Structures are given as C-alpha cells and as structure tokens.
Amino acid sequence: MSQETVAIIIGAGPAGIATSACLNLLSIPNIVLEREDCIASLWKKKSYDRLKLHLAKQYCQLPHLSFPSHFPTFVPKNMFVQYLDSYVSRFNVNPLYNRSVESASREDGEKWRVAARNAGSSEMEVFEGKFLVVATGENSDGFVPKVLGLEGFGGEVVHSSEYDNGKRYSGKDVLVVGCGNSGIEIAYDLVNYGARVAISIRSPVNILTKEMVQFGMSLLKFLPCNVVDKMFQTLIKFKYGDLSHYGLQTPSEGPFYLKATTGQSPVIDVGTMEKIKTGDIQVFQSITSIKGDIIEFTSGQTSRFQAIVFATGYKSTVRKWLKDDGGLFNEDGMPKKRAPNHWKGENGMYCVGFARKGLIGIANDAQKVANDIRLILRQQEGRCVF
Structure with a gap:
C-alpha cells in the first residue's frame, strides 16, 4: 500500500516547512517526510547555545509570517525555534516524523515514488506524488x-x-x-x-x-x-x-x-x-x-x-537516496545551476534550501516552487492562467 498526494517534501527544516506552508495556502495537498522526531532538528538539537541569526530578522523570516515586533534585531536560537514552532502551527504543517528516506525515483514517467523507513515500526512506507521537493538542504550531515x-x-x-x-x-x-x-x-x-x-x-x-x-x-x-x-x-x-x-x-x-x-x-x-x-x-x-x-x-x-x-561544515546527502534527479543535482548533491536558476529540474523535481543564500533564499525558493506547482496543475486542468 502507498500513500498518494500531490507533492512530497523531503525534510522538515525551515525549507521543508516553508514549502509546505506555501502549498497549504494554495490548497495543494502535500506530505512532509522528516528523518528526525521534530522540525528543524539542526536548530533544536545540533546548534550551540549562544547561536543567534547572523542577519537582521527582516532577512530571515519565512513566507507569510514576520517575526514578532518584540523580537530583537538579531534573533537568538531559542526565539527562532519558537518562531518555527508557531509557523508550523499557523499554517497547518504536519510532517511525518522518524521517516528516513531510502529511495526516491520516477515511476512510469508520471509520478514520484518515495520509500521511507519508519523508525518506530521499522517498516518501509511508500509515498507517491506528482511532484518531489528536496528540502534536505546544504547542511544535512x-x-x-x-x-x-x-x-x-x-x-x-x-x-x-x-x-x-x-x-x-x-x-x-x-x-x-x-x-x-x-x-x-x-x-x-x-x-x-x-x-x-x-x-x-x-x-x-x-x-x-x-x-x-x-x-x-x-x-x-x-x-x-x-x-x-x-x-x-x-x-x-x-x-x-x-x-x-x-x-x-x-x-x-x-x-x-x-x-x-x-x-x-x-x-x-x-x-x-x-x-x-x-x-x-x-x-x-x-x-x-x-x-x-x-x-x-x-x-x-x-x-x-x-x-x-x-567546525568544518556540512554536506548534502541527496545522492544517497535520490535515484532520478530530474537533471537538477550534481555529483555532490548540489544543484547544477547557480541561483537564481537552481530550484527547478525536470519531471516535477524541485529543491528548496540549496541557494547558498540562507533563510532569505529559502523563503524565495519556497514561494517559487509552490507557485510553479500551482501553475502546472492549472495547465493540466485546462484552465487559462493569467
């Protein structure tokens, strides 16, 4: 048995939840798969205590939600996590946690098939959708x-x-x-x-x-x-x-x-x-x-x-599980094209969080991806788009 949706999003960091929120606002069904047991695990579990956003807050907010006015210009880690938790609640983002993606491939030229291991049951779960959004980002491992x-x-x-x-x-x-x-x-x-x-x-x-x-x-x-x-x-x-x-x-x-x-x-x-x-x-x-x-x-x-x-950085893990990349990724698991042309591949493949432009890049890409999916769906339905 497989679960079907319109868009499958891999990763529930800021990139994944921003994309899901944008799709939700457009009433486009989507599923977010996350290997950890929470959103934004890099921020919640793998960042040092004194960390603050290095850019002013106006450059770090996700789509459709500004930081509260009482937040300082340079937001500390705990307040940013609070903002992210409020974000998923406000936009009804509900990731499936403890799902470690083992493969993602294009099936029959029409849909994406994602196989993920459920850490709780150890069972393999299958998800199918018209679109695949890779939101694991540059800082995966x-x-x-x-x-x-x-x-x-x-x-x-x-x-x-x-x-x-x-x-x-x-x-x-x-x-x-x-x-x-x-x-x-x-x-x-x-x-x-x-x-x-x-x-x-x-x-x-x-x-x-x-x-x-x-x-x-x-x-x-x-x-x-x-x-x-x-x-x-x-x-x-x-x-x-x-x-x-x-x-x-x-x-x-x-x-x-x-x-x-x-x-x-x-x-x-x-x-x-x-x-x-x-x-x-x-x-x-x-x-x-x-x-x-x-x-x-x-x-x-x-x-x-x-x-x-x-403190030697992170690397992309995309190549470990992505079987058909839609012409989007290079051997290092990073987009072949540089921003701003990096976010869209072929056959319904997208990426968010790979622009090397931090949170402002994530916000821009999430909106581009959601709007492009809406455009394609409307075209497939035979409606005119203005």
Whole structure:
C-alpha cells in the first residue's frame, strides 16, 4: 500500500516547512517526510547555545509570517525555534516524523515514488506524488575532513553539530578547526568558559560585524555590489587593521561578491578578533598530521591539544537516496545551476534550501516552487492562467 498526494517534501527544516506552508495556502495537498522526531532538528538539537541569526530578522523570516515586533534585531536560537514552532502551527504543517528516506525515483514517467523507513515500526512506507521537493538542504550531515593520524588522537573529537557550550572544556587545550561563522563563535565561547583555545584556518576570510553586514545589505538595494565591496574592504581595514599580523589572510574579493558568486558568507565577528589580538586565541594554519596529542600544521608548528572541535561544515546527502534527479543535482548533491536558476529540474523535481543564500533564499525558493506547482496543475486542468 502507498500513500498518494500531490507533492512530497523531503525534510522538515525551515525549507521543508516553508514549502509546505506555501502549498497549504494554495490548497495543494502535500506530505512532509522528516528523518528526525521534530522540525528543524539542526536548530533544536545540533546548534550551540549562544547561536543567534547572523542577519537582521527582516532577512530571515519565512513566507507569510514576520517575526514578532518584540523580537530583537538579531534573533537568538531559542526565539527562532519558537518562531518555527508557531509557523508550523499557523499554517497547518504536519510532517511525518522518524521517516528516513531510502529511495526516491520516477515511476512510469508520471509520478514520484518515495520509500521511507519508519523508525518506530521499522517498516518501509511508500509515498507517491506528482511532484518531489528536496528540502534536505546544504547542511544535512556534518562533514569532518580526513586528517592523517586523527584516528589515533587521544582526546575528544567532536563536530560543531555536537557542541553545545564550552563548560566541559574549562582548563583544557582545545583546537577549533575551521574559520566559518560556527568556528569563530565556538572559539569565542570556549575562551569565555576558560579553555585555552587555538583555531586552525585554511582559507582567507572577510571579517565583518553583524551591524556591518546589515548596513551592507541595505546599501546593496541602491548601489552595485562592487561599489559596496570597495567601501567595506576599506571599512574592514579601518576596523581591524592588518590581520595578517595575527595569522589571518583577507581575500582579494569583497564579502558581498563572494557571497553572491560562491555562496561563501563573510565571517561575523562576535568578539573573537579581540581575543585573537590579545593572544587569548592562537591562530594556526591547516593541519598536516596528528601524532597522539601533538598536532602539526602546514607552517611547521606543532602544539598539544586535549580536544578538537571540527567546525568544518556540512554536506548534502541527496545522492544517497535520490535515484532520478530530474537533471537538477550534481555529483555532490548540489544543484547544477547557480541561483537564481537552481530550484527547478525536470519531471516535477524541485529543491528548496540549496541557494547558498540562507533563510532569505529559502523563503524565495519556497514561494517559487509552490507557485510553479500551482501553475502546472492549472495547465493540466485546462484552465487559462493569467
């Protein structure tokens, strides 16, 4: 037996619930399948305590529901989760939880067939629909790079998705690997809990404050990206000085150009730069190898650590279960086309949450997908669409 619907949505993070909400408002039946036991599991279970939205709230709201006026400009994790819970209730989004999708394929050229394992009963369930929306996003599974000797490291090794706060690391030597927003904030959090902290940085980064990013996004409404970037490259130098003195390299490209063309977000300084300048956080280059508790870096430096936190991002899991991709995804499970042309494939295949544009990208894609499905359904019904 199979359950039939119009649209099957894989994933109940912000992307999945936003798409379901948009479809519900258009009275288009849909089913949301989620492998965890709650919506937004990345936010509820796999994010550190001090996390806040790095963009101002007006850039982070989902379709058809603004944040409450009393929420601060930069919304903390617990309030964002509260907003998401209110969102699913308001728009009658009812995911099926504990459903781990094992395959999704196109059947008979007319419908999608999704097989999912029910973790509660261990039974395989089958769902069929005209449309398939992949909403598992860019951040599906935590990624830890291969490091020579890592398996022999005697201390604790965690991915940033397993880190909540630095309480248990007080007095310990901790290396944070990665200088994205998670890495830079976790390093700061660890220092505040009394850890001795170092951070391993592989690539050049643009460092901005939350307020600088908010100002820049406002300017981009009126000025070309290259003009805004030149302004901010000057502002970064004025704010932080020559960061190369502290082991940090700045890319030649500006922060907003890199975000638009590669999806690489600027790093938001939450106080970490001051800790680096005072020496409370050491900066090392990439790891070359690990021998016991001694870590060697590409600079030739070595140091002992008792714990490693890999803030090295996530990877898409689409290729593990998607059998027919409708020409949408590449070998890495990411869209072949860049935004804004990334969201639609062939044969009723869509994706939401892969634009590399954060929550504002999710909101835009969810509405595009819902409206496109409505258009196709109307055309199939033989009605004129104006």
